[in-house]
Amino acid sequence: MPELPEVETVVQGLLPAISGRLIENVIINRPNLRWPFPLDMKERLEGNVVLNVRRRSKYVLVDLSRGETMILHLGMSGRVLIHKLGYEKSEKNMYFNKPSVEKHDHVIFDFEDKTRVVYNDPRRFGAIDLCRSVELNKHKMMSNLGIEPLSNQFNADFLVDNFKYRKTSVKSALLNQKYVCGLGNIYVCEALWHSGISPLKLAGSVKRKQLELLTLAIRKVLKEAIESGGSSLNDFKNTAGELGYFQHNFKVYDREGNNCKTTGCDSKIKKIVQSGRSTFFCNKCQR
């Protein structure tokens, strides 16, 4: 589910809700997600004030006052919801708002000000870990990440250098987080359509001019998706439980058999499988 825009949406929801707040109690409902949690995770979290919430690639990073950073990954189906516990006013009366624990609510963070953050992940491909903030870059989940696609370093020169001699497809190269990080299956398909590049082309054979268009398309698609609150296919929701709506702007993803949206193109969107992942594209517009 969550690629860069969805994770960014989560970060933007979390930041105002928990920064400066004290973590009072952490409820851990199972020992692991993809990997075991640190055995002392509860103790290491409780008593911290949240200094900052930020994003690196598809990871949410929560900087804590005692010098550690919590690394949070949403995998394919992870979701973060924020509730406010305590008395609330309805039209008729006051009631105590204590949300029930739902299926797959694996970790619950309760803050001193009655803010509750719930991490829910049905497929459990996600992860939560803690790391000394100063050593974050050495962490196994961080150490192999490439550059951020919305940073200044990301440009045609960078792609020319990194894709040179690559025998894999440009689609697979973009999914590989070690060159550019944060892109996933949806936004790679979309960006390739916008830049008119066939996903089947070998990464090393894409011309510089095309790579330039590709960098622009990637930035454009990511920025627009962030502005739309991400994409919700089945289940992505922001921290307030609301759906994103960038899926309405998909040009190719999940549109197999539908008309290509290029003006004057009468071709249908094709679906193929590359490295085990579905690729959607127009074989007329993308060469």
Next chain:
DNA sequence: CTCAGCTCCTGCGGGC
């Protein structure tokens, strides 16, 4: 080193 294929897990939609 590089790359394709497999794997973890639950839920959902389509076909019968």
Next chain:
DNA sequence: TGCCCGCAGGAGCTGA
């Protein structure tokens, strides 16, 4: 209606 199958936004391993 119900069952079975295939597939899903990620990414670490394995082995060629």
